[in-house]
Amino acid sequence: MGTSVLHIDLNALRDNWRALDALSAPHVETxxxxxxxxxxxxxxxxxxxxxxxxxxxxxxxxxxxxxxxxxxxxxxxxxxxxxxxxxxxxxxxxxxxxxxxxxxxxxxxxxxxxxxxxxxxxxxxxxxxxxxxxxxxxxxxxxxxxxxxxxxxxxxxxxxxxxxxxxxxxxxxxxxxxxxxxxxxxxxxxxxxxxxxxxxxxxxxxxxxxxxGGLPFEDAKPVVRVECPVIQIRDVATGETAGYGNAWTAERPSRIATIAAGYADGILRAISNNAVLFEGDTPCPLVGRVSMDLITVDVTHLPHAPRSLDLICAHQTVDELALNADTIGYEILTSLGGRYARRYIG
Structure with missing residues (x-):
């Protein structure tokens, strides 16, 4: 997997439509x-x-x-x-x-x-x-x-x-x-x-x-998952920095994963140093700046080297990610770029 993958659950999309349809009277078309x-x-x-x-x-x-x-x-x-x-x-x-x-x-x-x-x-x-x-x-x-x-x-x-x-x-x-x-x-x-x-x-x-899957429909099922492949993992010593502008400095010996995603994929630069990605159920802090094609993530606490990390998933909805960028879920979704491999479920 060389590019990030946008997993799209069409079953969840249909379920969300049915749930919204059920909120209005039978004579109302949805x-x-x-x-x-x-x-x-x-x-x-x-x-x-x-x-x-x-x-x-x-x-x-x-x-x-x-x-x-x-x-x-x-x-x-x-x-x-x-x-x-x-x-x-x-x-x-x-x-x-x-x-x-x-x-x-x-x-x-x-x-x-x-x-x-x-x-x-x-x-x-x-x-x-x-x-x-x-x-x-x-x-x-x-x-x-x-x-x-x-x-x-x-x-x-x-x-x-x-x-x-x-x-x-x-x-x-x-x-x-x-x-x-x-x-x-x-x-x-x-x-x-x-x-x-x-x-x-x-x-x-x-x-x-x-x-x-976005607010204000709080009961919506998540429709998208963004999975980002790990290209490389490196050891970073205390006091060393990662990414453009030396925007993050290691305060302990750290393991930093570089993943294949960036603002060219619609991942807003505003989440730099201010968001997490997930390896399964475990959050991993984004460190340093989001660049055009790459993001660096602190995986020091993981017991193994991850193959990929999720940016949008069941543990972090589009709206939760949007809060980190001081925007709305609409912008997160509609910004997702053309480089993703799109995999449809259902």
């Missing part, structure tokens, strides 16, 4: 978000596994991601594009039968003029100020849009991972003000919104990070 290459695990394989579990609607960020997904899944599932109908997207949307979530009057005009009768959805801004039509813009075109029969009207919560945040109730009220009484399917919640309860579920929920 879709799946597979943008950013399936949060780093591979969108085609993730989506095919989820399709087998029962997913009928998928969400991605951009049309190009939708094309990849359509080629992987075939003609049946609905593939929705958060980014909407951008200039230059028309042929791909038509040819691949994608459903753009229209975010503005400009996108709506483009879609209606170029692809009259083609499926579409609408994204509304309920207070996040990121994507979607604001209330005044929506009011101006609402009747025409509803007559055209959107597949879905959706919005997105800004603070759903904080259940007590007042923004949640504020956005819920705003979304209801813009959509109550309309003859259309509605969607507001991703993973965090699902956990807020039935008031936030409407007709469709679209979990993302929770499928892949």
């Amino acid at each position: 879709a799946a978000v597979v943008k950013a290459n399936g949060y780093g695990i591979g969108s085609a394989k993730a989506a095919r596994a989820l399709q087998k579990a029962g997913v009928k609607t998928f969400f991605v960020a951009a049309v190009e991601e939708g094309v990849t997904l359509r080629e992987a899944l075939g003609p049946d599932p609905e593939i929705c594009i958060f980014g909407g109908h951008m200039a230059g997207d028309t042929d791909m949307i038509a040819d691949m039968h994608l459903t753009p979530m229209l975010n503005s009057l400009e996108q709506t005009t483009r879609h209606f003029e170029a692809l009259a009768g083609h499926p579409f959805g609408i994204q509304l801004d309920s207070g996040m100020n990121r994507l979607g039509m604001e209330p005044a813009e929506w009011d101006a075109i609402k009747e025409i849009v509803i007559q055209a029969g959107p597949r879905l009207v959706m919005s997105h919560l800004a603070c759903a991972d904080e259940p007590d945040h007042p923004m949640n109730a504020q956005q819920l009220a705003s979304f209801r003000d813009m959509t109550d009484g309309l003859p259309v399917r509605r969607a507001l919640s991703a993973t965090g919104g699902i956990l807020l309860g039935a008031d936030y579920h409407f007709d469709l929920v679209r979990p993302g990070i929770g499928l892949y």
